[in-house]
Amino acid sequence: MAKPAKREFPKLPTSLAVKRQGDIAILSLARPHKRNALDDTTVIGIERFFAALPKGIKAVVMHGRGEHFSAGLDLSELTERSVAEGVEHSRMWHRAFAHIEFGKVPVVAVLHGAVVGGGLELAAAAHIRVAERSAYYALPEGSRGIYVGGGASVRVPKLIGVTRMMDMMLTGRTYDAAEGQAIGFSHYLVASGKGLAKGIELAERIAENAPLTNFAVMHVLPRIAEGDAAGGYLAESLMAAIAQGSADAKARLKDFLEKRGKKVLRG
Ligand code: 1HE
Secondary structure (H helix, E strand, O other): OOOOOOOOOOOOOOOEEEEEEOOEEEEEEOOHHHOOOEOHHHHHHHHHHHHOOOOOOOEEEEEEOOOOOEOOEOHHHOOOOOHHHHHHHHHHHHHHHHHHHOOOOOEEEEEOOEEEOHHHHHHHHOOEEEEEOOOEEEOOHHHHOOOOOOOHHHHHHHHHOHHHHHHHHHHOOOEEHHHHHHHOOOOEEEOOOOHHHHHHHHHHHHHOOOHHHHHHHHHOHHHHHOOOOHHHHHHHHHHHHHHHOOHHHHHHHHHHHOOOOOOOOOO
8 A cells, every 4th residue: 555645744723724836835824714813723833834844945925814814812712811821822922933033934924904913923923024905904902901922022113113013002003004014014015816926926036045045134134133032022921921811801802702892993
């Protein structure tokens, strides 16, 4: 009997799908019925995928199926965590997304619809962002009674500046795709439906470079250009865990899950 073909990519949860196209891999968030909300299984799957990229893959394109890139943290899992569990949860996100930012190959994120909360944190871990006209950005943690925990306090200010992030978190401001392009969320802005093709085109271009140059751009450039972010991630995870444990957070999350909380709509 013939041996089963060796699996090229690690086994992924059903919320993720992967396809190889020549030298690049296309990773899809594949949970559109939940607006690609990021549950623990998906975050761990993202980590597993980026940690074990097969040889020969030179760039990755990441996008979301359905109408939205990602509605962020799966709020239905955020129920009764202790502070210690909250820190552990946030550090799990940090570890997973570090495998993107400081992984083996450059990652192009293709954004459309909601790119909010943890979805924006995921997008911010990529090296290049292509936005479709439908994309919009928000950090609604304040209205849910929680705090960012997936690396936003380190990565988002690098893109748009600390004061804009403060405004987003304090006032719930959303940026549309054109505004997001102007302030630095995206590098490229394309018509709706054209993002994936643009992302693939860019990834193929990246894959033509000398791998060592790409590696240096990903690993050396940021460490020269920026300070050490380790303390920032740790502080964020502490704050995320404390905020999650509050009665306020519990009430607000219950409101969302029982359909009383406001949706995060375009501004
Ligand atoms: C979810 C989630 C979610 C949708 N967790 N289940 N993120 C947010 O605060 C954004 C919350 N979501 C929304 O504002 C809206 O869902 C959207 C504007 C993104 C899309 O609206 P819509 O009308 O297309 O979809 P929907 O009817 O709201 O959602 C469809 C289903 O997905 C529904 O479940 P169903 O079982 O009733 O069908 C929703 O409950 C579910 N769903 N978003 C769980 N986020 C590491 S810290 C990061 C902290 C954060 O990310 S805070 C931001 C959380």
